[in-house]
Amino acid sequence: MKRNLLNTLPDGVVIATVDDLLNKARANSLFYLLFGLACCGIEMMQTGGPRGDLDRFGSVPRATPRQADLMIVAGTVTLKMAARVKALYEQMPEPKYVISMGSCSNSGGLFQPGYSVLHGVDRVIPVDVYLPGCPPRPEALTSALIEIQKKIKAEKYLRKQA
Numbered sequence: 001m002k003r004n005l006l007n008t009l010p011d012g013v014v015i016a017t018v019d020d021l022l023n024k025a026r027a028n029s030l031f032y033l034l035f036g037l038a039c040c041g042i043e044m045m046q047t048g049g050p051r052g053d054l055d056r057f058g059s060v061p062r063a064t065p066r067q068a069d070l071m072i073v074a075g076t077v078t079l080k081m082a083a084r085v086k087a088l089y090e091q092m093p094e095p096k097y098v099i100s101m102g103s104c105s106n107s108g109g110l111f112q113p114g115y116s117v118l119h120g121v122d123r124v125i126p127v128d129v130y131l132p133g134c135p136p137r138p139e140a141l142t143s144a145l146i147e148i149q150k151k152i153k154a155e156k157y158l159r160k161q162a
Helices: 018-027 039-048 079-091 103-107 138-153
Strands: 031-033 060-062 070-074 097-101 129-131
Touching: 018 138, 039 070, 039 097, 039 138, 070 079, 070 138, 097 103, 097 138, 129 138
Parallel strands: 031 060, 031 070, 070 097, 097 129
Antiparallel strands: none
16 A cells, blocks of 8 residues: 555645755845946836835845845946956856846847947856846846746756756
C-alpha cells in the first residue's frame, strides 16, 4: 500500500527546496541602482515614488553599486558614459541583473544618428530585460521588475546547471 506524504503532514507544514526559499527571498528584496541618465530617469523616479511604489515589490533604491543587485539603465548612454556604466556594473556583486529602460538605452533612440551615442547598452553590459518606449510608463517598469523576479525565482542558486 502506497502512502502519500502530503496526506500525512500536519496542517501548516510546507515542503520546499532551499533553492526555492532563497530565490523567493532574493526576488522579493531587489536593490536597484539609482542610475537615470535622461528623460527616462524621471519615469524611473515616478515608479519609485508613492504612485508607482516599487517598495511593495520589495525593491529599494540604492545609491551605490556595491549594495545593488539590479541596474536600471534609464536613458541615453553616450560613448563617454559607456565606460562608467561598465565600471558601475562591474562593481555590483553577483548575481546581478540589468533592465534597459527606453528606446535610447535599447538602441540609441532618436539620437542614434549622433556620433556620440551608444547604439544599445547591451554592447557594453549584458541586459536581462528590454523595456521599449519613449519614455516607458511607470507601469511598464513595474512589469519589467516582475519579469526579473520571475527570472530569479527560476534560477538554480545553489546547484550548478548542466
